[in-house]
Amino acid sequence: MLVRLPASSPPPPFCGRPASDGRQRERTGRETMAGYADAEHDRARRFRDAALPYLDDVFTLARYLMRNAADADDAVQECYLRALRHFDSYRGPAMKPWLLTILRNVCNAEFARRGRQPAPADDPPDTKPEDVPLWQEPQASPEAVLLRQHDSDTMRKLVAALPQPFREILVLREINDLSYQDIAEVAGVPVGTVMSRLARARAMLRAAWNVAEGAAS
Numbered sequence: 001m002l003v004r005l006p007a008s009s010p011p012p013p014f015c016g017r018p019a020s021d022g023r024q025r026e027r028t029g030r031e032t033m034a035g036y037a038d039a040e041h042d043r044a045r046r047f048r049d050a051a052l053p054y055l056d057d058v059f060t061l062a063r064y065l066m067r068n069a070a071d072a073d074d075a076v077q078e079c080y081l082r083a084l085r086h087f088d089s090y091r092g093p094a095m096k097p098w099l100l101t102i103l104r105n106v107c108n109a110e111f112a113r114r115g116r117q118p119a120p121a122d123d124p125p126d127t128k129p130e131d132v133p134l135w136q137e138p139q140a141s142p143e144a145v146l147l148r149q150h151d152s153d154t155m156r157k158l159v160a161a162l163p164q165p166f167r168e169i170l171v172l173r174e175i176n177d178l179s180y181q182d183i184a185e186v187a188g189v190p191v192g193t194v195m196s197r198l199a200r201a202r203a204m205l206r207a208a209w210n211v212a213e214g215a216a217s
Helices: 019-066 069-085 095-113 142-149 153-160 164-175 180-187 191-216
Strands: none
Touching: 019 069, 019 095, 019 164, 069 095, 095 180, 153 164, 153 191, 164 180, 164 191, 180 191
C-alpha cells in the first residue's frame, strides 16, 4: 500500500551524513595531518640543531669502540635513530653525554649480539668518588697533548690496542673532552673508577708510545 505523507509532514530522515559534514570531516582530517607533519618537521629540526654538532664526537667514540669504520657508521646511525625516537622525553643531561651514552649502549648491544663481551677492568677496590678533587681536573694531560700532536695511524692504533674499558675512558676524556662526572654517567661507573681507569689508560698509552718510538728510531 502506498502511503502518502501529509503536505505538512517533515521529510524522512536522510540515511547517512549530509555532504557538508563529509567535507568538514575531510577538511579537519587534512588540517590534523598538516599539523602533525608540521610538528614532526619542527621536532626533527630541533633534534638536528641539538644533536648534529656532536656527530664527530659520537663517531670518534664509535670508531675506537668498534675498531672498524663500517661498524662505527652503523653504530652512529643507530645511535641517532634511537636518540630521535626518544628526543621528546629528553630532559638532560647535556646533549653530548646523552648521545655518547646511547652510542655506548648501541655498541655493547652489538658486542652481545656477536657473543663478544668487553674485557672487565681490574679496578682498585679502594677507589672512592669522594677522593677525587673534581675542582682540580687537569685541562690538558701529557697524553692529551700527545694525541693531538701525533694524530696519526700509529697513535690511533696504540689507542685502539688498549683494553676496552681503558680505551673508552681515555677517548671520552682526552678526545671527547668530557668531565669526570660526565664520563661516569656515560660509562655507568663511579667517578673514582673513572679516575683509576684513566690513570692506567694514560700510563699504558705512554708506555706503548715509548715502545713505538724506540722501534722507529
